[in-house]
Every structure is written in C-alpha cells, then in structure tokens.
Amino acid sequence: MALVVEYDGTGYAGFQLQDGQSTIQGEIEIALKRFTGESIRIRGASRTDAGAHAQGQVVDFLTSSRHHTDLFPRALNHYLPDDIQVQAVHHMAGDFHSRKHASARTYRYNVLNRPWPSPLARNRWFWVRGDLNVERMASAAQTLVGKHDFRPLAPGYPAGRSADRRVTRWDVWREDEAVIFECEANGFLKHQIRRTNGLLLAVGKGRWPVSVVADVLTGKCEEEIGWPSIPARGLCLMKVTYPDFLSMKLPPEFPEESLDDGGSGRGVNRNEEN
Structure with a gap:
C-alpha cells in the first residue's frame, strides 16, 4: 500500500526514525499500529531533513489488515497529529518500493x-x-x-x-x-x-x-x-514521480475507492505514467 503524505516538519527530527526523537516515520507507524493492530515498518520516497516539509511525500508498507483501502486516510488522520496528514492512498502491488521505483x-x-x-x-x-x-x-x-x-x-x-x-x-x-x-x-x-x-x-x-x-x-x-x-x-518536498505508476497498482478487481478519498492525488505525477 502507498500513502501520499503532507506534513509540516518544524517539530520533527526529520522523516527517518531516530532513537529518542519524534520523527515523521515514527508518527505514521504509531498511527498504523493504532488503526491496524500491526507493527508496520514504512519506507519513504525521501528522507527529508529535520525541520523540512512535504506536500507530496510517498510512503509504502505491507499490511495484512482487512480494512478497505479507502478507510486508511480518514482513520490514520484521526490518529496522526495535525501537522502530519494523509492526502491519498493507493493499493499497490507487493513489490512496490516508494524510493527505488521513483523516477524523480x-x-x-x-x-x-x-x-x-x-x-x-x-x-x-x-x-x-x-x-x-x-x-x-x-x-x-x-x-x-x-x-x-x-x-x-x-x-x-x-x-x-x-x-x-x-x-x-x-x-x-x-x-x-x-x-x-x-x-x-x-x-x-x-x-x-x-x-x-x-x-x-x-x-x-x-x-x-x-x-x-x-x-x-x-x-x-x-x-x-x-x-x-x-x-x-x-x-x-513537492512531488514524487513514478513513470510506471499504473503497472505497479493492483488489477482492477481490487478496491480503488481510495482514488476518490483525498482525491487530488498530490505527489503522484500521472502525466508520466507508461
């Protein structure tokens, strides 16, 4: 699964986990734990610095949760602090990697x-x-x-x-x-x-x-x-581009309601899909 996340990084020691410090990754993983009951490790497309912000950060993770995809933004935003909010969600193939698959x-x-x-x-x-x-x-x-x-x-x-x-x-x-x-x-x-x-x-x-x-x-x-x-x-961080975005998504029979929840799809440049 992939999330497009917007955040104000002022109060955080960067995106990546750091012992004893509040980070963007840490807050998202806490929210995922509270929603799914799973201990989930996420990956980010970019490891933004302490104090830096994002409008279109993309994170990916694996989950066994049976929650519908379209429930994730609302539920996670309920558990996340106000300065970190999910803007869109996409149900991706299991081998999707937010950092390695990004072209820009x-x-x-x-x-x-x-x-x-x-x-x-x-x-x-x-x-x-x-x-x-x-x-x-x-x-x-x-x-x-x-x-x-x-x-x-x-x-x-x-x-x-x-x-x-x-x-x-x-x-x-x-x-x-x-x-x-x-x-x-x-x-x-x-x-x-x-x-x-x-x-x-x-x-x-x-x-x-x-x-x-x-x-x-x-x-x-x-x-x-x-x-x-x-x-x-x-x-x-304004945007992360994935040229093969469509091919990395799951087939049409899987739920895609998430594209209408948070709707703008900010952070994913669909004009460059192959």
Whole structure:
C-alpha cells in the first residue's frame, strides 16, 4: 500500500526514525499500529531533513489488515497529529518500493527577500535581507542541469558511493517578496539542495560570479570557498514521480475507492505514467 503524505516538519527530527526523537516515520507507524493492530515498518520516497516539509511525500508498507483501502486516510488522520496528514492512498502491488521505483523528486525552497523577517512565515521561509539578483542565480542554476557528480556540493557524502545524479531542472524566480528555488532530479545527496541554494544565494548577492557553480562542480575553483548550508525550514518536498505508476497498482478487481478519498492525488505525477 502507498500513502501520499503532507506534513509540516518544524517539530520533527526529520522523516527517518531516530532513537529518542519524534520523527515523521515514527508518527505514521504509531498511527498504523493504532488503526491496524500491526507493527508496520514504512519506507519513504525521501528522507527529508529535520525541520523540512512535504506536500507530496510517498510512503509504502505491507499490511495484512482487512480494512478497505479507502478507510486508511480518514482513520490514520484521526490518529496522526495535525501537522502530519494523509492526502491519498493507493493499493499497490507487493513489490512496490516508494524510493527505488521513483523516477524523480521535486523540491521547492522558499526565500523571503525583504527588509524584515515575518513571524508568520518563520517556519516555512528563509529570510534574506538585501538585494538578490534573480537573473544571476537563475543563470548559475542552469549549470546544474544534466548528469553530474554532485559530491563537491554535498561535503561528507560517503566516498564509496556514487554521487552521480541527473537534474532535469533547477529554476529560480521571484514572486513579489518571495524568491523561489525549484529543482527536480532522479535523486539528491544529503544536504545537496540546501548547500547548492546557499551558493546560488551568494551569487545573487554578488559575492561570487555566475561561473562559480560550474567551477565548484568541476573542481576548477582557484581558491577555497566556503558557504553555509541554509536552514531546512525553507525546504519542501513537492512531488514524487513514478513513470510506471499504473503497472505497479493492483488489477482492477481490487478496491480503488481510495482514488476518490483525498482525491487530488498530490505527489503522484500521472502525466508520466507508461
């Protein structure tokens, strides 16, 4: 079974289970236990950071429960805290894997660019004072598109693992006082998005030339540069794409009422089904 989950990650130590800390995975597993009576271990399409959010996280799990599929969203939302809610449910084939079968993930990073911070936006936006040149940032971001070894933008990534990822887009645009970064790839390294957007912000402030992103990626920087990883609170997992979504679902004779409960199907891009 697969769930599309939306959450505000402000009060959590990330998605993945951690001893002694409240996590998104932990809360969902508690809710599943209360509803089904089973001890269920879920898997997530993305292991979002502490404080990061999701509009379209996808989780999968196996269950022996005889509850109808369409009962899961309402029942789980009853047991879940208000900042974690199920938006849709799909009855999947037993070999479905929310992380391994995903072909793309789309993230958005929100920057509030104005003279003073907003108390109302403090948990969802990263405040940046001063002028930001969006055109420079957008130009630098295009260097990221394509297949690259992104290890230079994710320090500490294990040496024995491949850091190659294929980015299909990394867009930057302004909406009044908001500057939005949105990227899509077949996968991202830990902290890659926040580190990269931090570098793009430095470009937007004029601290580094547009070419610095390409120089960092290719190891051509003539001097050691450093920039911080910007906070997780501005980051949101928007969507997870599955190109073979239909073929992974169970045949029509199985209950499919869930597609009408929570109806929007947010988080699953059906336009890319094969």
